Amino acid sequence: xxxxxxxxxxxxxxxxxxxxxxxxxxxxxxxxxxxxxxxxxxxxxxxxxxxxxxxxxxxxxxxxxxxxxxxxxxxxxxxxxxxxxxxxxxxxxxxxxxxxxxxxxxxxxxxxxxxxxxxxxxxxxxxxxxxxxxxxxxxxxxxxxxxxxxxxxxxxxxxxxxxxxxxxxxxxxxxxxxxxxxxxxxxxxxxxxxxxxxxxxxxxxxxxxxxxxxxxxxxxxxxxxxxxxxxxxxxxxxxxxxxxxxxxxxxxxxxxxxxxxxxxxxxxxxxxxxxxxxxxxxxxxxxxxxxxxxxxxxxxxxxxxxxxxxxx
Numbered sequence: 001x002x003x004x005x006x007x008x009x010x011x012x013x014x015x016x017x018x019x020x021x022x023x024x025x026x027x028x029x030x031x032x033x034x035x036x037x038x039x040x041x042x043x044x045x046x047x048x049x050x051x052x053x054x055x056x057x058x059x060x061x062x063x064x065x066x067x068x069x070x071x072x073x074x075x076x077x078x079x080x081x082x083x084x085x086x087x088x089x090x091x092x093x094x095x096x097x098x099x100x101x102x103x104x105x106x107x108x109x110x111x112x113x114x115x116x117x118x119x120x121x122x123x124x125x126x127x128x129x130x131x132x133x134x135x136x137x138x139x140x141x142x143x144x145x146x147x148x149x150x151x152x153x154x155x156x157x158x159x160x161x162x163x164x165x166x167x168x169x170x171x172x173x174x175x176x177x178x179x180x181x182x183x184x185x186x187x188x189x190x191x192x193x194x195x196x197x198x199x200x201x202x203x204x205x206x207x208x209x210x211x212x213x214x215x216x217x218x219x220x221x222x223x224x225x226x227x228x229x230x231x232x233x234x235x236x237x238x239x240x241x242x243x244x245x246x247x248x249x250x251x252x253x254x255x256x257x258x259x260x261x262x263x264x265x266x267x268x269x270x271x272x273x274x275x276x277x278x279x280x281x282x283x284x285x286x287x288x289x290x291x292x293x294x295x296x297x298x299x300x301x302x303x304x305x306x307x308x309x310x311x312x
Contacts, residue, residue, distance in 0.1 A: 001110060002030040003087045003102065003169070006079030008072050009048060010038040012093035015216065016047050022096035024055065028106075034079040035093075036062045039069030044093075073181035073189045080180055088172055090165040095122075097166060097213040104207035105169040116201035117170030119143065119163040123211035142215045143167055147205040154198035157191065158237060158260035160267075165190050166213035174201045187229065188236040195240040199249060228280060230268040231287055237261045238291040262295050269304050281308055 005023055009016055016035070023033055033055075035048045045063070052061045062078055064070050070078075076090060087109060091097060105118035121143040143163040148156055178196035181189050197203055206212075244257055265288045272281035285305065288295055295301050 001087050001106065002032060002085040003028060003089060003106070004032040004034060004079075004083035004085030005089045005091055006076050006083060007033060007035045007091050007093055008038060008075040008079065009035055009040060009044050009093040010069065010072070010075070011040045011042045011044055013040075013042040013044050013047060015094040015096075016044055017051065019091055019093050019096050020051050020059065022098070023091060023101075024058065025099050026097060026101050027099070028102050030085070031058055032083060032085050033059045034062060034083055035059060036075045036079040037064075037067075038072070038075040039064060039067050071183060071186050073183040073185055077180045077183065080175065083172075086172055087169055088175075089169045091213070092165055094216050095164075095166050095214055096216065098211065101212045102169065104212075108204065108206060109169065109171065112204075114202055115204050116174045117168055117197060117203045118206040119203060120167045120206040121145065121208055121211040122164040122167045122213045122215040124217060125214045126217050141211060143208075143211075144205060145208060147208060150198075150202050150204055153203055154195065155256060155260050157194055157198055158257065158264060160233065160264055162191055162194065164213065164215050166215065167211075168194075168203075170197065170201070170203075177201065182239065184239075185232070185236060187232040191233065192236040192240055195237070196243060199240075199244060199253075200247070228283075230264075230284060234261075234265060234268075234284070234288055234291055237264065241292075258294060261292060262298060262300075265292060265295060266298075266300050266304065273304065273308055278308060278311070 007019060020033060020035065023031065035051065037045045037048055048061050052059045060082070062082055064074070064078065080088065087106070105120065108118050109115055121141050124140055124142055144156070144161065174197060177200045178193065182192050185192055238261065241257060241261060244254060265284065269281050269284045272284060285301070285308070
């Protein structure tokens with residue numbers, strides 16, 4: 001089974017070689033690596049050209065028309081469109097994989113034709129102490145540390161959990177049911193796709209005893225941890241809800257999806273309120289009333305609004 005790995009690359013000169021060489025060191029026989037430059041202004045593109053010259057049989061190099069910067073969603077989509085593998089995976093250019101990255105996932109997919117995708121764990125690795133201080137304390141792994149039922153994984157994702165982009169392998173055929181990344185999103189674009197995959201595909205856990213990739217965190221990482229990211233996640237969740245409605249999921253599933261989203265919203269509002277960030281609490285509440293009007297029908301909303309009005 002041929003595996004295509006899409007590597008979106010934007011101004012990642014210090015890391016691009018490490019990322020690509022980590023893929024080569026998996027020694028996966030039928031491997032295609034697609035480096036997709038997103039209009040980099042440093043030496044990323046030159047390094048990518050060098051890697052392509054060194055491994056022309058494995059590495060392909062793509063750019064947007066005119067060398068434009070189009071964002072990570074459009075960049076991954078270009079890689080997906082040009083890839084040829086039956087199996088697909090991603091690696092952000094500042095991350096890297098471990099030598100056994102694909103062993104568990106590929107063996108599961110080869111042995112189970114009904115499995116659409118396999119998720120595993122990433123290790124959070126910090127470039128320096130400053131990057132570590134920016135992150136949530138006590139978090140060393142990224143993903144589901146215990147196996148999750150395929151029937152329940154969507155609702156866990158809608159609870160705010162996730163795997164990293166470098167820790168899932170899936171069949172190309174799944175994209176025929178989900179579509180690709182939504183280019184409207186530059187944050188939480190991956191979660192928006194995972195929601196769709198979990199809604200219509202059979203996504204299972206691989207070997208969770210050890211991480212398969214490193215989620216490299218540095219002070220310039222595109223994603224920075226912040227409670228305000230809940231706004232972007234709410235956008236991704238409510239866009240998924242509209243997608244699910246259009247794809248006629250059962251009423252029972254739609255009811256549970258709606259409950260998961262409203263619970264995620266209220267947990268964010270209540271956490272912000274209880275930690276004294278009243279501005280964020282009001283922002284989340286007002287934003288959610290526009291994006292998710294069904295919360296207007298809940299007592300929980302009005303209880304929170306009343307407490308916030310009283311400064312509690």
